[in-house]
Amino acid sequence: MPNAYMHSSESKLVKTNAMIPHITRDNDNTFTQQKEGQVRIPSGCAIAGIINKSGKRMSGKAIIDSISVMRDRSNGLGGGFAAYGIYPEYKDYYALHIFYDSTSAKRECEEFLEHHFDIINLSKIPTRKMKEITDEPLIWRYFVTPLPTKLADSQLDEREFTAKCVFRVNTKINGAYVFSSGKNMGVFKAVGYPEDVGRFYKLDEYEGYCFTAHGRYPTNTPGWWGGAHPFALLDYSVVHNGEISSYDANRRAIEMYGYKCTLQTDTEVITYIIDYLHRKKGLSFNEIASVIAAPFWQTIECMSQKKQEIHKYLRVMFSAQLITGPFSILIGFEGGLMALNDRLKLRSMVVGEKEDTVYISSEEAAIRVIEPNLEKVWSPKGGQPVIIHLNGSGL
Amino acid sequence: MAINFLHPYYEIVRNYEKCIICRACERQCINEAHIYIQDKLQMVCDDAKCVNCHRCVSLCPTRALKIVRNGNTYKENVNWNGRTIDEIYRQAESGGVLLSSMGNPENYPIYFDKILLNASQVTNPSIDPLREPMETKVFLGTKPTDIERDKNGYIKNNLPPQIALSMPVMFSAMSYGSISYNAHESLARAAEELGIFYNTGEGGLHEDFYRYGKNTIVQVASGRFGVHPQYLNSGVAIEIKMGQGAKPGIGGHLPGTKIIGDISRTRMVPEGSDAISPAPHHDIYSIEDLRQLVYSLKEATDYKKPVIVKIAAVHNVAAIASGIARSGADIIAIDGFRGGTGAAPTRIRDNVGIPIELALASVDTRLRNENIRNNISIVVGGSIRSSADVVKAIALGADCTYIATSALLALGCHLCRSCHTGKCNWGIATQVPELVKRLNPNIGYKRLVNLLNAWQHEIKEMMGGMGINSIESLKGNRLMLRGVGLNEKELEILGIKHAGE
Numbered sequence: 036m037p038n039a040y041m042h043s044s045e046s047k048l049v050k051t052n053a054m055i056p057h058i059t060r061d062n063d064n065t066f067t068q069q070k071e072g073q074v075r076i077p078s079g080c081a082i083a084g085i086i087n088k089s090g091k092r093m094s095g096k097a098i099i100d101s102i103s104v105m106r107d108r109s110n111g112l113g114g115g116f117a118a119y120g121i122y123p124e125y126k127d128y129y130a131l132h133i134f135y136d137s138t139s140a141k142r143e144c145e146e147f148l149e150h151h152f153d154i155i156n157l158s159k160i161p162t163r164k165m166k167e168i169t170d171e172p173l174i175w176r177y178f179v180t181p182l183p184t185k186l187a188d189s190q191l192d193e194r195e196f197t198a199k200c201v202f203r204v205n206t207k208i209n210g211a212y213v214f215s216s217g218k219n220m221g222v223f224k225a226v227g228y229p230e231d232v233g234r235f236y237k238l239d240e241y242e243g244y245c246f247t248a249h250g251r252y253p254t255n256t257p258g259w260w261g262g263a264h265p266f267a268l269l270d271y272s273v274v275h276n277g278e279i280s281s282y283d284a285n286r287r288a289i290e291m292y293g294y295k296c297t298l299q300t301d302t303e304v305i306t307y308i309i310d311y312l313h314r315k316k317g318l319s320f321n322e323i324a325s326v327i328a329a330p331f332w333q334t335i336e337c338m339s340q341k342k343q344e345i346h347k348y349l350r351v352m353f354s355a356q357l358i359t360g361p362f363s364i365l366i367g368f369e370g371g372l373m374a375l376n377d378r379l380k381l382r383s384m385v386v387g388e389k390e391d392t393v394y395i396s397s398e399e400a401a402i403r404v405i406e407p408n409l410e411k412v413w414s415p416k417g418g419q420p421v422i423i424h425l426n427g428s429g430l
Numbered sequence: 431m432a433i434n435f436l437h438p439y440y441e442i443v444r445n446y447e448k449c450i451i452c453r454a455c456e457r458q459c460i461n462e463a464h465i466y467i468q469d470k471l472q473m474v475c476d477d478a479k480c481v482n483c484h485r486c487v488s489l490c491p492t493r494a495l496k497i498v499r500n501g502n503t504y505k506e507n508v509n510w511n512g513r514t515i516d517e518i519y520r521q522a523e524s525g526g527v528l529l530s531s532m533g534n535p536e537n538y539p540i541y542f543d544k545i546l547l548n549a550s551q552v553t554n555p556s557i558d559p560l561r562e563p564m565e566t567k568v569f570l571g572t573k574p575t576d577i578e579r580d581k582n583g584y585i586k587n588n589l590p591p592q593i594a595l596s597m598p599v600m601f602s603a604m605s606y607g608s609i610s611y612n613a614h615e616s617l618a619r620a621a622e623e624l625g626i627f628y629n630t631g632e633g634g635l636h637e638d639f640y641r642y643g644k645n646t647i648v649q650v651a652s653g654r655f656g657v658h659p660q661y662l663n664s665g666v667a668i669e670i671k672m673g674q675g676a677k678p679g680i681g682g683h684l685p686g687t688k689i690i691g692d693i694s695r696t697r698m699v700p701e702g703s704d705a706i707s708p709a710p711h712h713d714i715y716s717i718e719d720l721r722q723l724v725y726s727l728k729e730a731t732d733y734k735k736p737v738i739v740k741i742a743a744v745h746n747v748a749a750i751a752s753g754i755a756r757s758g759a760d761i762i763a764i765d766g767f768r769g770g771t772g773a774a775p776t777r778i779r780d781n782v783g784i785p786i787e788l789a790l791a792s793v794d795t796r797l798r799n800e801n802i803r804n805n806i807s808i809v810v811g812g813s814i815r816s817s818a819d820v821v822k823a824i825a826l827g828a829d830c831t832y833i834a835t836s837a838l839l840a841l842g843c844h845l846c847r848s849c850h851t852g853k854c855n856w857g858i859a860t861q862v863p864e865l866v867k868r869l870n871p872n873i874g875y876k877r878l879v880n881l882l883n884a885w886q887h888e889i890k891e892m893m894g895g896m897g898i899n900s901i902e903s904l905k906g907n908r909l910m911l912r913g914v915g916l917n918e919k920e921l922e923i924l925g926i927k928h929a930g931e
Contacts, residue, residue: 282909287907345584351573351592
């Protein structure tokens with residue numbers, strides 16, 4: 036990974052994000068509110084996901100209806116969605132969704148993009164004016180592909196090149212923030228209740244084979260749209276309910292590999308761990324589940340010799356990617372979805388099935404509201420992954 | 431007797447109403463501080479001979495004895511305190527280097543005591559180790575960069591040799607010679623029962639103890655005493671001792687009077703001749719030489735055993751560690767300036783080296799910044815005094831800790847810091863047969879097991895409080911730490927926030 040390493044200033048734990056202003060002192064010498072990235076904000080949450088195994092596309096309305104049932108698990112300070120299969124006409128291009136603070140940030144960012152990518156299409160992301168959603172930044176979408184000469188010069192593969200450019204914008208261009216960068220998928224998020232965020236982005240007008248949703252209950256005011264979830268890198272998106280106790284062990288380990296955790300959120304570090312294990316280390320999602328929610332040693336000891344060896348290897352090799360503390364997460368990726376609980380199951384998560392469609396949610400009510408006649412409803416055990424691949428048998 | 435200007439530091443106080451003149455104190459004190467006066471049928475004491483080891487206090491059946499600080503004082507002077515003045519007197523008389531034992535006792539900051547741990551409240555649950563699994567198992571060794579798969583897609587085991595411990599604590603190196611046979615037996619048996627390791631130190635391995643090989647780390651120091659192929663292959667790992675926290679830059683010296691019998695045979699040194707460990711290894715004058723020794727030892731053991739390089743925490747420790755991480759070594763052991771010793775020049779012990787907390791934090795940070803942290807595991811010692819110190823060290827970034835003084839205390843040591851005299855009343859740091867037999871290994875090993883079982887319970891409780899149920903999620907998790915009363919620079923080096931932040 037040439038030039039991949041970014042010197043993280045270990046000693047200065049307060050990270051600043053390019054898009055958000057530094058802490059400023061008012062005239063009366065009091066601190067203004069710290070924002071996401073300057074302070075670590077624990078959150079409670081609601082999550083929901085729907086996937087059609089045969090790849091049939093559905094409207095985004097269902098996921099809005101689902102998450103809206105869990106309104107009391109959010110507090111209006113963050114909501115968002117990830118949608119897969121929504122850009123079939125541009126499926127070979129990276130869809131960059133970007134928040135801008137100002138037109139000058141947009142100019143600077145677009146100049147950077149033009150230097151590194153062929154921009155096939157660009158537009159404002161359509162939104163609906165509504166009183167529940169305020170203070171919106173400029174929200175733009177670009178369909179791009181890396182410039183062949185730049186890509187060749189970088190000696191990187193296309194995905195690494197794109198990921199690096201995303202990091203570059205997010206850490207170096209003040210006032211610009213790429214919050215979605217996958218192919219044929221997109222993240223839509225804002226400060227507000229998730230159902231309002233869905234209507235704001237007109238999600239019902241998109242059609243995809245998989246959606247995930249997140250409603251956030253942060254314990255102080257992030258006040259910044261980039262801090263809402265899902266968090267995404269390339270086609271990996273994560274929605275997460277919980278507060279992981281391994282955060283700083285995970286963060287400090289992943290920052291060795293060129294990632295920079297600017298938001299100080301669990302979701303961000305989990306996304307980077309998924310990207311690292313799947314894209315860079317080539318682990319399967321099953322293996323990833325065995326790393327981040329590893330079986331206890333006492334469980335491993337009861338396994339067959341062959342399985343013991345594999346699990347021991349994964350735990351020793353990727354010990355710094357073990358995640359402890361409560362979490363339920365939905366990991367979206369190209370062609371599938373994985374749901375996973377922490378190994379003690381300290382957060383609720385329910386799975387429902389009807390024909391080709393799989394529903395996952397923090398609460399069963401959020402599934403029943405959109406599909407009352409389920410064929411199967413169950414709660415996965417702690418650390419037991421539910422992996423759904425399109426046209427496959429992940430369950 | 432010539433005037434030597436010295437007045438005893440301690441005073442033995444005997445309660446004559448309680449004393450039954452059983453003369454146990456007299457028999458127990460190798461220093462002959464207790465004397466029976468036949469004519470008067472009375473016990474008297476010579477305070478000047480007392481080292482304050484508490485052997486007599488502990489064994490007095492009527493609790494008639496106590497040792498108190500001698501109230502005698504020089505004219506008060508902040509600059510010239512009593513100890514400083516006495517040391518001048520002693521050197522003026524002897525013309526020699528002052529010798530001391532055990533760790534630096536001076537009033538330097540103890541950073542572990544200025545770091546506080548976190549616990550869960552509301553936003554995530556604490557975990558009860560009595561109800562849920564709580565994992566303290568640790569693996570030490572190099573981790574490869576990439577995974578490999580066979581042609582069927584199965585992951586291949588490409589891990590270099592790893593050593594597994596039930597908890598992140600090991601017994602640090604103490605040589606046979608510096609401590610007794612019974613002390614070594616206690617450590618070896620405790621390590622076996624606990625599923626951890628003890629360390630031979632530089633004096634070779636007594637033939638009786640080869641049976642504890644699965645729980646033994648063998649040490650190779652600059653004197654190469656007792657090093658031969660069978661020795662190297664007898665343990666689970668090999669430690670190259672480059673330095674020791676109590677005396678960085680200094681070698682060792684076991685006087686010929688202690689090189690007798692089994693010790694002579696184990697060390698492969700003729701009886702009665704001094705065993706001198708040079709300050710440097712004379713085949714290691716630079717980092718590339720270290721690499722050659724690492725690989726020589728690996729060749730000798732067929733690449734089946736991880737190699738540990740132990741260094742003292744000195745000013746440039748982060749850069750040295752970075753070099754060691756690229757030397758082929760699997761584990762680095764860092765010994766802080768509070769680390770113990772059987773004998774060291776006082777001026778070295780009290781003035782050289784740096785605190786282990788700062789050394790650990792800067793090494794861990796440096797290795798991460800250079801993306802070589804996975805090349806090597808970090809073990810720290812000098813001094814780990816409790817389970818809380820273990821937890822704090824792991825959260826700062828250590829993989830494991832070394833304890834030695836704590837282990838000796840469990841065996842009965844009272845930290846009188848007189849090991850260099852060879853007259854340990856507790857049978858630990860001595861080779862005098864009648865003293866050695868005072869330490870019963872059947873009891874000694876059990877006390878060590880008790881100590882570390884207690885620590886393991888406490889470690890689990892602290893982890894559970896933080897909502898962490900596996901030790902690997904504590905490793906380097908500095909967000910779980912807060913400093914109290916530390917300045918900005920100290921917090922920066924430790925990589926932690928101040929309490930309240």
